Amino acid sequence: MTSKKVIELFYDVVSPYSWLGFEVMCRYRNVWNIDLKLRPAFLGGVMHGSGNKPPGVIPNKFMYMTRDLNRLSEYFGVPLQPPSDPFEAMFNKGSLSAMRFVTAVQATEKSGDEQVEQVSRELWRRIWSEDKDITEPASLAEAAVKAGIPESGIKELLELSTSKEIKDKLKLSTQEALDHGAFGFPMLVCRVDGKPEMFFGSDRFELLAHCIGEKWLGPKPDKTAAKL
Template identity: 70%
Template sequence: MSSPRKVVELFYDVVSPYSWLAFEVLCRYRNVWNIELKFKPAYLGGVMHGSGNRPPGVVPNKFLYMNQDLKRLSEYFVIPLSPPSNPFEAMFEKGSLNAMRFVTAVAEKDKEEHVLVERVSRELWKRIWSTDQDITQPASFTEAGLKAGLSTNEVEEILNLAKSQPIKDKLKSVTQEALDYQCFGFPCIVCHMNGKAEVFFGSDRFELMAHCIGEKWVGPQPVKPTAKM
């Protein structure tokens, strides 16, 4: 008899490049580890404010390090990550509130399969962290949605839904849920097993995470196990 699947929740915001790294690695590992991966789109600005954290852009040395760090991580994780021409503006001045409301609306329409929220999130990450494009305007959400496989009518419906109070409340609720786990930034990964929640911050804790959930970390690009005859 196989053991029950462990639930792994990923709290993320598409404005966070480190969240993209964690997102892609967990997507690669969900069929390697015995996990049920749940996407939890939230608002990084709300978590930073609620936890009293400071963004790297206000600490010059930290900001300079981040740019170099992302170049190394892009190569290691094999993810086309390239900082935008003005990272501070893209991450902190323009913000991601409307983008995460759009992702939250997709998640609400995609509660069962989680395929569309995965695709839409990836397309938005690509826009800001690969091709240096906007993620704040409705036209940007439309383009990301269409590339993710949504129809024109579906995108229009989700754009309208994203403006609704229930979606705004849902985003606030999930953001507060992250804060309740004492989250102070993204990605925040919560592993549930045996009635206990283990919380991990960042995209560099996979080896420790694997140890805690009884799985094995084999690098950023695992080979899917072959079926036994």
């Protein structure tokens, strides 16, 4: 049995394309011979650090994105529904508090990323399916409850999320994404022939599969098909 290839997924819940990449990689975690590492990071920091511009400041790009998400929702089987004011949700309110909260969950998880996965999914669901807030402590607490985190531990997580330790941890993850060449999310990093390779976006899975010697079986793989 060959050792599993480690794939790091850098993401931010404010990014709908990150949700697509997240769900696909979670589906392939038990199909491909990979060890998926979730890397919550801050998209705003990556955009600033790379000099990239958000789609909201380019009208044609923003209009295309809203149409594109409807098609992608059906294709990937992810319940994407843009919020009533995407620009407000994505760029004015942002996701810093949400990503600090996700980072706090990851910092306290004893093994694996199960709680990180569930909390991230619930935050995506709030902003990109239910048109709800992801910035207020009450909103984060609600997402955590739906993710299965005991209410008794949520207050501690909220307090931890504002600590210097967690702020620094999120900054480090964001800087590591930039060091890999990130200019947006989702970003996947794996090692091919001993060298790190970066793949950006939710439309590079077929190329990723080719580079790691696996088969791309579409956005909703049948686990049995991977053995054919």
